[in-house]
Amino acid sequence: MAGFAxxxxxxxxxxxxxxxxxxxEDRLYVEVAAVLAAASTTxxxxxxxxxRVRLAERRAREFLKMKTGAMATDPAQAxxxxxxx
Numbered sequence: 270m271a272g273f274a275x276x277x278x279x280x281x282x283x284x285x286x287x288x289x290x291x292x293x294e295d296r297l298y299v300e301v302a303a304v305l306a307a308a309s310t311t312x313x314x315x316x317x318x319x320x321r322v323r324l325a326e327r328r329a330r331e332f333l334k335m336k337t338g339a340m341a342t343d344p345a346q347a348x349x350x351x352x353x354x
Contacts, residue, residue: 278315281305282323 281301289297298320305313 274312274315275319278312279319281316282319285320286323286327 282298285298285301289295298317302313302317302320305316
């Protein structure tokens with residue numbers, strides 16, 4: 270059952286992120302989680318895990334992209350940059 274729930278949750282997470290990107294609603298996943306919680310807390314928990322993992326991956330990829338871009342122009346500055354700078 271866990272694999273089944275995870276598969277559904279991950280597909281929902283992917284779809285939610287696509288809508289978030291298209292609409293600019295960066296907290297849409299919270300609303301979707303509330304809908305899920307009313308029907309299945311198991312699916313809600315799996316969904317939130319999938320969303321968090323995907324959002325973390327996106328942030329890490331943006332950070333790596335920033336670092337590689339900065340390294341091309343100024344390697345010393347790239348070494349000092351953090352994700353929030």
